[in-house]
Amino acid sequence: MHADLSRLTFRPERHYSAVVAQQGRVQLDADANEQAAIQLYQARTLAADLIGRHGGPRDAAGRDIAGFYIDYVGGKYDIDTLLIRGGRYYVEGILVDATRPAPGVPVPDEDAHDEDTPTPPDRWTYWDQPDAFRDPERDRLPSPAQTPFVVYLNVWERSVTAAEDPALREVALGAAMPDTAARVKVVWQVLPLSLAELAIDTTDLSKDVVRAAFDNWAKKQSLSSGRLAARSERPDHADEDPCLVRPDARYRGTENQLYRVEVHAGGDAKDATFKWSRENGSVVFPVDELDGTWVQLASLGYDDKLDLDVGDHVEVIDTAYSSRLEALPLLRVEELDLPGRRVRLSAEPEPGVGRRPELNPFLRRWDHREGPRHKGRTAALKGGAVPVTEGEWLPLEDGVEVYFAKGGGYRTGDHWLIPARTATGSVEWPTDPARRPLLQGPAGITRHLAPLALVKGEEGAVDLRFGFRPLAGTIPPADEAALAAEAQARREEQAAEDPSHGRSQTTAEAEAAVDGGV
Template sequence: MYGDFARVTFDALKNRSRVLQQQGRVQLEADWNEQGAIFLHMMRTLTKDLVGPAAGPESNCGFGVITREWLQGLPASDKRREWLRLLNDANDFLISKGHYYVDGLLCDNTALVPYSNQPARMGAPLDKLALTPDALYLAYLDVAEHAVFGAQDDSMIEVALGMETAIRARVSWVVRTVPLKDGHALEDMEPSWTDLLEKWQSASRGWLKCRAGDGTAGSPSEPCNVAPQSRFRGPENQLYRIEVHKGGVFEPPRKGKRPKDEPAEDGDRPTFKFSRINGSAVFKIESMKGDVVTLADLGRDDRFNLDEGDWVEILDDRAIVPNNPGPLRSVAAVDTFKREVTLSPAPAGSVVIGTDDTAHPILRRWDQRPGDPKARGLQLHDGVAPIELGNWIGLEDGIEIQFQGPPDATGPIVLRSGDYWLAPARVATGGVIDWPQVEGEPQAIPPHGVEHHFAPLAILKVVKGDLTIFSQCRRVFEVPSKVLQKTL
């Protein structure tokens, strides 16, 4: 998760039950955050153990799919007429209010809403349903947790201080649809639910290694030959975030041939970007006109400001939550008096992202700069660096990374947009990178996030030009108080 953290210490595999403060010690945000993560992990695990991977309470189960055809079969009433008015088209449907738990995460829908106009829509526009005779669709829930900054929510800023203190995390959801080839129920649909999960969140996502090198990153042929001068050479402690910008797939290499889906041109490869401060340099957009963006402020100090040559990304709620990357722009000029930055190139075409105040538009600064190609430094294309597998890539100040597949991967290796890794770099320990080690060598690890969670809701079928509910996929659980009453 984005944020100005020293490091992130929670690890579910360590089975810690709580954090205990000691007297006379320095207070660190990492300890406080770990306590919250421990409790949240326990609550979500308990919920999943009790109700399963996805279910809603019998008394308030939300996210039911309501079609026009179903409503027209009800007796005439004011409520029926009101619900029908909410439907924008024949290929639209309603989503009922209430609660639903997906992998222990609470999804709260506070009002009856149409599929075409969901309140916290993760990405826009949503796919419209073609009313082809006998067409089948699966309606499903996509859930993710993300960070919210003061630049996105003014209520988080203490006006007496003029800045945010803590940030917040939010669980956002969206109902999506995917066409099906066949199937009368979740158990026999084609493609299967397992196949869809693998498509949306592959088990063969790319892994990463990180180390403090000597500035001569390159071939992995001598992985144990570490130079004595290998260390992080930055001026201060940092929490590096390495994030996949443009996703893609690498096929396993074939003998004597280039990997099937590995593009020959760098501009077509999957790409990545990085931040020294975990993507926490964000700026609220007040207005955009051509290549000039007016911001609410230009950062509180040198670590969080904007300078000429910086790379920034224009984002809002529709791009942040589904991890849809925006194009990166270079900062051509900064007017501190007017709080204006000039971007190069100017946002092209019909600009949507960043212009809607209700979607909380922001600029996020990224810190990659071109490096020395002879030392395997970054080679930027439109502000991002191409991903290559198996070679060390130099970021800056001795930090080196290597992308690779999971150790047991036999098929395609998926780099998904938004996947990220965190690497704490420390000056006080002689320039050490806090990264898992195996026999003194950096270990390849899967992404630290972002994790999406999915749940099927209903199978829809087009019958005589109308959407109909072919099969319900939601699960309902009885609340404990009702179960207790039955046992007494």
């Protein structure tokens, strides 16, 4: 997540069940965030174990009350669409809610005439679903008359700060203060998938066949195959600044940092690019207005460390851009107008981003300037980002280096986090017993996928969801006759197992002798 963090410490393989605060100790964001991550992991694991990979609730009578029931609506005079029923659904333990919020009721104007208020829609459609931001020019649905297609649910998570959701900011703290906590948002998107991508024979489109093919496809989509390692190496110019850090320090930065290496453009190594930030991509600047290459900002930063400077690369972002996981060119800051809180960029931002105030546009600063110098050569930037080079250690800054494993596949949004600490003069990264850095998969983004329907055109949509009933049920009232029969059966069973009825052997023999004498 893009947030101002010290580090992320949650590791499920360590099997910690809670974070225990100790008296008189420094409170860190990493501890509080790990406690939240532990609880979330436990809750989602339990839900997935009970429900399965995906499923929605049914009521006690078995009626379907789950969300994401799909209706296909062919457009005779308009474009085709899907109707998405509201309600809850679970994908790999993650709660996904498609309930459409009801609009508020305003206070009527005194002079206004009574008018019938139109009934708001109770279902989302393919085109207005809240997190997909579909473009009618690029994202039209396939024609089921030509070939059926699968509708599936794509679920993932991203961070949201006050730059994107101003309601998170406590205005009582004043505009000069930074924001407080960030949020993590569950993003859901209902998307089409052709049968060709599932490698399905169209002569057999049973539910089991489609679900099995989708599961095989989903396993390949959840995580990318890119792997990265990080280390710190004392750079050649270290002797030029011996007074700033320890002479033997491999990490030469003067402050603790959380480096974020994030894939910008995905694909194979020849096409992929990456960007990096020493602040985990948390340095952002809300946009007030775009005017060509000039951008009016709400603020130019809080200090020299978190401001903008000529030569910085920035990404123009809004809610739609973040949800679509696009990779538009990064732009360079060419000029600053400090009194006017304006910056001039190297090019005008793309038409589809940053121009709708309701989507809360902002600039995100990245800290690379040009391709990393390595072995006497400098790699040119591509689209404002650094080209991925596999099989070599690539320097970032201050002794921090990264290594992309050969043969990887990369997706926009894949990222790795690298804490760097001045106390150790090194970075925190897992190593083997010989202290060699270990290759790691990305920390995110993890996609959770579930099939919803198979659209067959005039035949309608075949429901591919799963459902589950409540575990709890009514307790039947006590039946006195049944209880008495059960008690008698238990007594007879005990008598058969223990003829002495619990008495000692000596007592039983004495009683038998008395009975015989009588």
